[in-house]
Amino acid sequence: MPRPNQTNSTSIFYAFADDLNQSGKLDAGDDFTLAEYVVSGNTWTINTLVQIPITAGNVAQSFSLAAVNFTGTGKDTLFTGEPDGRVYSWTGTDATSPLQRQLFSDAYVGKAWQAMCGVQMPALGKGLVGLMVDPTNQNVCNVIFWLPQAVLATLQPSLIETAPSAAVLPSSNPLGSNAVVSVRLWDNEGNASTPFLQYQILGSTNWQTNTLTALDGFAYNPATRVTALPTGINHTLRWNALADLGANTVTNVLLRARAQDFMLVGEWSSPTPFQINTAVTTNPTNSPVNFTGITPVNGGIQFNWQGSTNAWLYLQRSPALAGTNAAWVNIWTGAPPTLNFGSYTDFFGTNPMGFYRLKIVSP
DSSP: OOOTTOOSOEEEEEEEEEOTTOOSSOOTTOEEEEEEEEEETTEEEEOOOEEEEOOOSSOOSOOEEEEEOTTSSSSOEEEEEOTTSOEEEEEOSSSSSOOEEEEEEOTTTTOEEEEEEEEEOSSSSEEEEEEEEOTTOTTOEEEEEEOOOSSOOOOOOOOOOOOOEEEEOOOSSOBOTEEEEEEEEEOTTOOOBEEEEEEEETTOOOOEEOOEEEETTEEOOTTOOBOOBTTOEEEEEEEEHHHHHOTTOEEEEEEEEEEEOSSOBOOOOOOEEEEEEOOOOOOGGGOSOEEEEEEEETTEEEEEEEOOOSSEEEEEEESOSSSTTOOOEEEEEEOSSOOSEEEEEEEOTTOOOOEEEEEEEOO
């Protein structure tokens, strides 16, 4: 592609993805890069690379570029169909200055460009044609065509809402019966979103919905949305694996996630493998539930505790620690899985003396 005022040389443009975060795929944190090689005879030089950060979580793994005499002036305009689905035009003012990049179309955000080229028209110049695939219907390839224009219009980005995306973050630690799973959420518009989780047992082909009990330490509710940013943000889900898989299950599972904002539901993420062991164990020196506060109130005492378990949880009272007078009575019962926090007020009645404990019993 010759540049304006470029003599005895021509430019070759090459686009590539730079996997900066070494995830093995093009995603947030990587760069879409355009390189220009100026060829003159048997020699060549490379101009400064143009590096465009990828900020969306789920983007296409394909992109396209084409040099087209789109304005009919005899000078080609460079077009790039980029991983986020937007199409940009690149034009130069002289032989050496960096090309000027401007938005050409944002009508296909979230789509994947497979190829682009010019199509000769009877007059003016060449039209631009692209092959586009919608990730939600990958069996169909769409042909998109733009007629040539005498002048490239400056397009202002439209406010197109895109669905949020999610990913399950890997961990080398096995999951337990009350599993903590970290997910990362992205939303290009910064809309708060709700994460969802599914699992698949080793050897199975079916995806099943996880029984979720908590999101960021609070009771899980599919109507509750949490922060999702264009650059991504991590959240914590608590999965009642004991309820879904049963006790004493040791196996491998795949987990996948997706998210929903106020209007759009994203695609399921690529699966992340985990080991899981749902054996319920209780260690008195490292209990999963502990008292965090004991406060006198009018006529009684209030207990607060922190932690959760996939077993039955009892708050018990006894007039003595041991001996014939010891008689532990359940004054509060929590069914599995218990929430990550709890509180109970015990009113003394006629006998203000007593001892209290939290007891965990496997189902």
